[in-house]
Amino acid sequence: MESSLLDTAAAAASLCAAPGGRRRAGSTASFLSCSCSPRDCRVSASYSHSISRMLSGVRLAARRKLFRADPADLLGVANWPEAGGAGHHQQQQQQHWWAALEHNFVLESADDEYGGVVVDADRLPTDKAAFARSLAASLSYWKSVGKKGVWLKLPVDRAEFVPLAVKEGFKYHHAEESYLMMTYWIPDEPNMLPANASHQVGVGGFVINDQMEVLVVQEKYCGSLLDGVWKLPTGFILASEEIYTGASREVKEETGVDTEFVDVVAFRHAHNVAFQKSDLFFICMLRPLSSEIKIDETEIQAAKWMPLEEFVKQPFIQEDHMFQKIMDICIQRLRKCYCGLTPHHVVSRFDDRTSTLYYNVAEPEDVNCSAT
Amino acid sequence: MESSLLDTAAAAASLCAAPGGRRRAGSTASFLSCSCSPRDCRVSASYSHSISRMLSGVRLAARRKLFRADPADLLGVANWPEAGGAGHHQQQQQQHWWAALEHNFVLESADDEYGGVVVDADRLPTDKAAFARSLAASLSYWKSVGKKGVWLKLPVDRAEFVPLAVKEGFKYHHAEESYLMMTYWIPDEPNMLPANASHQVGVGGFVINDQMEVLVVQEKYCGSLLDGVWKLPTGFILASEEIYTGASREVKEETGVDTEFVDVVAFRHAHNVAFQKSDLFFICMLRPLSSEIKIDETEIQAAKWMPLEEFVKQPFIQEDHMFQKIMDICIQRLRKCYCGLTPHHVVSRFDDRTSTLYYNVAEPEDVNCSAT
Numbered sequence: 001m002e003s004s005l006l007d008t009a010a011a012a013a014s015l016c017a018a019p020g021g022r023r024r025a026g027s028t029a030s031f032l033s034c035s036c037s038p039r040d041c042r043v044s045a046s047y048s049h050s051i052s053r054m055l056s057g058v059r060l061a062a063r064r065k066l067f068r069a070d071p072a073d074l075l076g077v078a079n080w081p082e083a084g085g086a087g088h089h090q091q092q093q094q095q096h097w098w099a100a101l102e103h104n105f106v107l108e109s110a111d112d113e114y115g116g117v118v119v120d121a122d123r124l125p126t127d128k129a130a131f132a133r134s135l136a137a138s139l140s141y142w143k144s145v146g147k148k149g150v151w152l153k154l155p156v157d158r159a160e161f162v163p164l165a166v167k168e169g170f171k172y173h174h175a176e177e178s179y180l181m182m183t184y185w186i187p188d189e190p191n192m193l194p195a196n197a198s199h200q201v202g203v204g205g206f207v208i209n210d211q212m213e214v215l216v217v218q219e220k221y222c223g224s225l226l227d228g229v230w231k232l233p234t235g236f237i238l239a240s241e242e243i244y245t246g247a248s249r250e251v252k253e254e255t256g257v258d259t260e261f262v263d264v265v266a267f268r269h270a271h272n273v274a275f276q277k278s279d280l281f282f283i284c285m286l287r288p289l290s291s292e293i294k295i296d297e298t299e300i301q302a303a304k305w306m307p308l309e310e311f312v313k314q315p316f317i318q319e320d321h322m323f324q325k326i327m328d329i330c331i332q333r334l335r336k337c338y339c340g341l342t343p344h345h346v347v348s349r350f351d352d353r354t355s356t357l358y359y360n361v362a363e364p365e366d367v368n369c370s371a372t
Numbered sequence: 373m374e375s376s377l378l379d380t381a382a383a384a385a386s387l388c389a390a391p392g393g394r395r396r397a398g399s400t401a402s403f404l405s406c407s408c409s410p411r412d413c414r415v416s417a418s419y420s421h422s423i424s425r426m427l428s429g430v431r432l433a434a435r436r437k438l439f440r441a442d443p444a445d446l447l448g449v450a451n452w453p454e455a456g457g458a459g460h461h462q463q464q465q466q467q468h469w470w471a472a473l474e475h476n477f478v479l480e481s482a483d484d485e486y487g488g489v490v491v492d493a494d495r496l497p498t499d500k501a502a503f504a505r506s507l508a509a510s511l512s513y514w515k516s517v518g519k520k521g522v523w524l525k526l527p528v529d530r531a532e533f534v535p536l537a538v539k540e541g542f543k544y545h546h547a548e549e550s551y552l553m554m555t556y557w558i559p560d561e562p563n564m565l566p567a568n569a570s571h572q573v574g575v576g577g578f579v580i581n582d583q584m585e586v587l588v589v590q591e592k593y594c595g596s597l598l599d600g601v602w603k604l605p606t607g608f609i610l611a612s613e614e615i616y617t618g619a620s621r622e623v624k625e626e627t628g629v630d631t632e633f634v635d636v637v638a639f640r641h642a643h644n645v646a647f648q649k650s651d652l653f654f655i656c657m658l659r660p661l662s663s664e665i666k667i668d669e670t671e672i673q674a675a676k677w678m679p680l681e682e683f684v685k686q687p688f689i690q691e692d693h694m695f696q697k698i699m700d701i702c703i704q705r706l707r708k709c710y711c712g713l714t715p716h717h718v719v720s721r722f723d724d725r726t727s728t729l730y731y732n733v734a735e736p737e738d739v740n741c742s743a744t
Contacts, residue, residue: 156538156543156544159534159535159538159539160535162531162534162535162552163531163532163534163535166528166531167531171528171549172528172547172548172549172550172551172552173547173549174546174547174568174647175544175545175546175547175552175553175568176544176546176568177543177544177545178544179544180534180544180547180552181547181647194608194646195572195608195611196546196547196548196569196647197568197569197570197571197572197647197649198569198571198572198573198608198609198611199569199570199571199572199573199652200567200569200570200571201570201571201650201652236566236567236570237570239567239570239650240643240644240650242641243641265731266713266729266730266731267713267729267730268718268727268728268729268730269614269615269715269727269728269729269730270727270728271612271727272612274566275546275553275568275569277569278573278611278612280571280573280652319721320720320721320722321718321719321720322718322719322720322727322729323720325716325718325729325731326729329731338732339711339732341638341639341713343641344697346640346693346694346697347693347694348692348693348694348695349691349692350692355640355641355642355643355694356640356641356642357638357639357640357694357697357698358638358639358640358641359637359638359697359701360710360711360732
């Protein structure tokens with residue numbers, strides 16, 4: 001699935017780029033092709049656009065198939081004028097009625113740039129019957145005009161619509177506390193919709209002072225395997241948090257020690273962790289700015305400054321290939337035989353904002369690495 | 373939220389560790405404290421355990437509060453024996469009826485090691501009325517016995533239960549195609565449940581041959597900003613895919629060229645990208661093992677080997693701070709003035725499996741880096 005620096009950057013620039021229907025794991029389709037800004041994504045504009053396209057582009061026969069019920073019944077009109085021999089007046093009447101139908105029954109949505117549609121979550125029908133009728137009518141319409149991916153975001157206060165959407169063939173895509181995102185892939189070809197988030201990101205802080213003492217913690221809920229073990233402060237980064245701020249925050253929360261981020265010395269990639277998602281864990285070197293320890297009593301049993309030698313001698317490190325290797329790396333790093341990756345703010349014209357690039361080219365301000 | 377190498381590793385070892393109720397962003401609670409293996413998580417065991425605890429530990433008065441309806445009505449018995457003056461026979465009868473009630477109305481679930489419960493998705497009631505009744509009864513019970521986090525996984529074929537769970541106060545946590553995970557945090561204190569996956573992970577392949585030609589592509593759906601631009605092959609890694617295999621796969625899919633992964637030269641961290649999630653993008657150096665180009669016509673407009681100098685001279689690189697920096701790094705890497713991070717398989721006793729640690733300590737087999 002496309003996620004070049006260009007693409008991910010551009011994705012953020014547009015609400016309807018993210019749900020774009022041209023991406024799938026392993027495929028290449030750039031978010032950049034979505035030219036609509038959030039403003040352009042206003043449904044009103046796109047809705048009238050789709051209506052006009054519907055009235056102009058879709059044959060009457062196709063449009064008669066849009067609705068499962070008889071349009072005359074839906075509109076509550078007695079005698080629906082037949083196509084074909086209908087006179088000018090009747091044809092006008094048909095147009096009028098079709099417009100009314102489409103206006104009443106097709107869910108308001110924005111086209112995305114990948115041949116898909118994004119249903120407007122703020123303009124859903126209010127009751128279940130109306131939603132069920134509109135969803136069926138809309139799917140028929142979207143199919144008849146060759147749409148591909150359909151994005152249906154159901155706010156939690158519309159939970160009663162979820163089973164109706166499932167009944168229509170929509171699938172769960174992802175959920176956040178406030179909504180459930182459902183999708184429908186129309187074409188008879190592999191689903192190209194982008195996948196849900198796949199990773200959690202954790203950080204561990206290697207904080208060492210001038211006396212070669214490491215800042216370590218004992219956790220309250222660490223379980224028997226870690227009983228009495230002194231480990232590095234660790235944690236998950238928060239939503240939209242930087243790795244370097246997350247590492248310092250975790251150290252501060254757990255130990256009360258202020259730190260300055262130095263670099264990422266290594267990272268670990270593991271799979272099928274929490275919720276069967278993958279996990280990226282960044283081992284970060286930090287420079288202490290204070291020494292007094294004040295632990296987070298709800299989470300931490302104890303924290304202290306421990307001589308590096310003593311820390312490394314613990315059986316849980318000595319007897320574990322992974323932890324041994326991590327400590328080897330940190331020690332190499334201390335000897336300046338190793339360059340970590342330092343964060344650098346970069347701006348790209350493709351999203352006109354700053355993101356963080358981690359690399360280890362020695363720069364004037366980088367006094368932590370003599371290897372390059 | 374805890375994600376130390378230990379914790380994330382251990383999390384994978386246990387189905388009920390992942391939903392454990394003691395983790396939140398910024399908190400520290402180790403998955404390792406969950407001692408139950410997937411087998412131990414079998415609900416049958418834990419269910420009978422909870423029943424016995426209910427019968428022993430919960431006072432009659434509390435248990436009378438478990439159910440909103442009168443237990444007599446629920447069981448369809450005429451005269452429900454009152455507490456207090458009840459004789460031995462009546463008390464026995466009460467015990468019997470309570471056991472029947474609990475057996476009939478409390479959802480089958482496994483305790484997790486964080487004071488929470490994980491409802492068994494395979495043993496949910498079959499109809500809505502029974503589910504609604506059981507969910508209300510179960511919540512009352514879990515509250516009365518001091519449970520914390522409740523994990524309710526609703527398979528897509530139980531979508532009709534979603535609005536019922538929302539009505540009871542459950543919140544959306546995350547969703548995959550086959551299910552919606554909902555949670556309920558009982559205590560009157562901050563929600564400590566672990567967060568949903570927060571990141572997508574992308575890769576870009578810098579593939580250069582002995583003639584200093586870079587493997588580049590033009591995308592079909594690249595949008596006006598990238599019209600005519602030659603860029604590196606990029607994509608998202610698949611679920612549970614390694615970065616090094618994902619990079620080679622993307623290059624192969626887009627260009628037909630076989631490659632050998634060399635190292636990660638840098639990575640970029642961006643926020644609020646697709647679905648407002650964050651994005652980690654790894655720039656990877658790869659060694660070509662073949663030269664013939666065969667593009668993926670559905671995604672790629674064109675691919676070719678392009679002289680490095682010509683590639684870098686493109687305005688979209690020259691005029692972009694981020695892309696300029698990335699190319700600087702790649703060129704430093706070519707000059708061996710830079711060490712990328714190479715993948716190394718490591719095993720930890722905490723999950724008894726292999727994961728991948730990326731670091732740049734020069735090792736005998738690492739002939740790509742002379743900087744360390």
